[in-house]
Amino acid sequence: MIPPVLPTYNRAPLAFVKGAGSWLETGDGRRYLDLGAGIAVNALGHAAPELVAALTEQAQKLWHVSNVYTIPEQERLAAALVDRTFADTVFFTNSGTETAELAIKMARKFHHENGQPERIEFIAFEGAFHGRSTGAIAAAGSEKMVKGYGPLMPGFRQLPWGDAAAIREAITDRTCAVILEPIQGEGGIRPFPPALLKEIRALCDQTGTLLIFDEVQCGMGRTGRLFAHELSGVTPDIMMVAKGIGGGFPLGAVLATEHAAKAMSAGTHGSTYGGNPLACAVGLRVTEIVSEPAFLADVARKGAILRQGLESLVARHPETFTGVRGEGLMLGLHCTRAPADVVSAGYREGILTVAAADNVLRLLPALNIPDEDITEALSRLDKVAESLKAAA
Missing domain, CATH: 3.40.640.10 (Type I PLP-dependent aspartate aminotransferase-like (Major domain))
Incomplete structure (x- = not known):
C-alpha cells in the first residue's frame, strides 16, 4: 500500500525536530553534527538568528x-x-x-x-x-x-x-x-x-x-x-x-x-x-x-583546517579513505567502499554526511561552522573509520 508521501526517496531512519548552528536534534534528544547542511543549502547553519x-x-x-x-x-x-x-x-x-x-x-x-x-x-x-x-x-x-x-x-x-x-x-x-x-x-x-x-x-x-x-x-x-x-x-x-x-x-x-x-x-x-x-x-x-570579504576569507581558512584534518584522516585510515578533493567547504573524501556505508556508519557516531558518485563522501558544512565543531567532526569521522575497520 502506497504511503501518503510518494516514496521516491531512500530516507535515512532519522527525523529531526530542531537545529541550531551545525547541530540537529531528534525528537528523543539525540544530537547530530551536520556536515551536509541540507546538501549545501543551510549556508549559515540551522536557525541562523x-x-x-x-x-x-x-x-x-x-x-x-x-x-x-x-x-x-x-x-x-x-x-x-x-x-x-x-x-x-x-x-x-x-x-x-x-x-x-x-x-x-x-x-x-x-x-x-x-x-x-x-x-x-x-x-x-x-x-x-x-x-x-x-x-x-x-x-x-x-x-x-x-x-x-x-x-x-x-x-x-x-x-x-x-x-x-x-x-x-x-x-x-x-x-x-x-x-x-x-x-x-x-x-x-x-x-x-x-x-x-x-x-x-x-x-x-x-x-x-x-x-x-x-x-x-x-x-x-x-x-x-x-x-x-x-x-x-x-x-x-x-x-x-x-x-x-x-x-x-x-x-x-x-x-x-x-x-x-x-x-x-x-x-x-x-x-x-x-x-x-x-x-x-x-x-x-x-x-x-x-559576500563580505572577511566572511569569505574565513570560509577559506576553515576549509583549509578541515582539509588538513581530512588528509590526516586519509593517512591514518587508508583502508577506508584514499584522498581529498574540492575547494573551501565543498570537500570530498574518496572512499574504498560505497560512500553510503560510510554515511550509515556516521549515523551511529552522530555525524551527518552526504554520498556522491565516484565513491565520494561529500562534506558540505555550514559556512560559519565554528572551529571547535570542525575538530569534533574530524574526531567523529575518525571513529567512523575505526568502526568500519572493526566490522570488516
Whole structure:
C-alpha cells in the first residue's frame, strides 16, 4: 500500500525536530553534527538568528503578491547580485531545477532571435547534475536519471568529464551553449581545471556559443569565493544559483549578461512564486553576509583546517579513505567502499554526511561552522573509520 508521501526517496531512519548552528536534534534528544547542511543549502547553519530576524520582519509585512506587481525586495536582491557579479540582470525562481529550465530557454531564445534558430545543441558533461525536470535530466543524460522518461528533450550531448580534445571537437558554430558545474557536486566533488575552463570560454567566444555555469551547489561562498568560477578567472554568460542563496528558504536565481538575456522580453518566462517578498528578504540577508570579504576569507581558512584534518584522516585510515578533493567547504573524501556505508556508519557516531558518485563522501558544512565543531567532526569521522575497520 502506497504511503501518503510518494516514496521516491531512500530516507535515512532519522527525523529531526530542531537545529541550531551545525547541530540537529531528534525528537528523543539525540544530537547530530551536520556536515551536509541540507546538501549545501543551510549556508549559515540551522536557525541562523540573522535569517530568522529577516524572515520574521518580512513575514509581518507581506508574504506574496505575484510577479504581476513590482516587488521591492526582489529589486534589492537583484541589485545586490548584479553589484557583486558579472551579471547585468537576474530572474528569481524557487529551486535549482527551475534555474536549469530558464537557462536552457534563454540560450535557445538568444540564438533564435539572433537569426540562428538551428543552434539548439547543448554540450554537457558526464557526471553532471542540473536538476530533475525533463530538460535538466536531458542535460545530465545518465541512465539513472533518464531511464523510463523518454522521449527526452532533444539537443543535448554529453562529453567525458575533463576531456579537452572532445570539447574542442564538439563545439562548433551550431552549438547553442556549453553547460557545466565549475565543481561537480553529485558527480563526486570534481573541480574543472582552471586551464580547461579558460579554453572552453575561448572556444565559446570564437564560435558565438553561450557559456552556462551551474553554481547551484558550488556557489554562494562555498569555495571561499562568492562563486566558484572566480577561482579560475572565467566568467559565464548565464549562471544558475540556488541552494545556499536562501539559507534554507526555497530560492533560486538565473544571473545573465545583458547580451545573453536580450531576447527575454515580457511574456517569455514567468513564475507565480519566484522571487516573492519572503524569499528575497532572506536571500538579501544571506547575500550581504556571505559576500563580505572577511566572511569569505574565513570560509577559506576553515576549509583549509578541515582539509588538513581530512588528509590526516586519509593517512591514518587508508583502508577506508584514499584522498581529498574540492575547494573551501565543498570537500570530498574518496572512499574504498560505497560512500553510503560510510554515511550509515556516521549515523551511529552522530555525524551527518552526504554520498556522491565516484565513491565520494561529500562534506558540505555550514559556512560559519565554528572551529571547535570542525575538530569534533574530524574526531567523529575518525571513529567512523575505526568502526568500519572493526566490522570488516
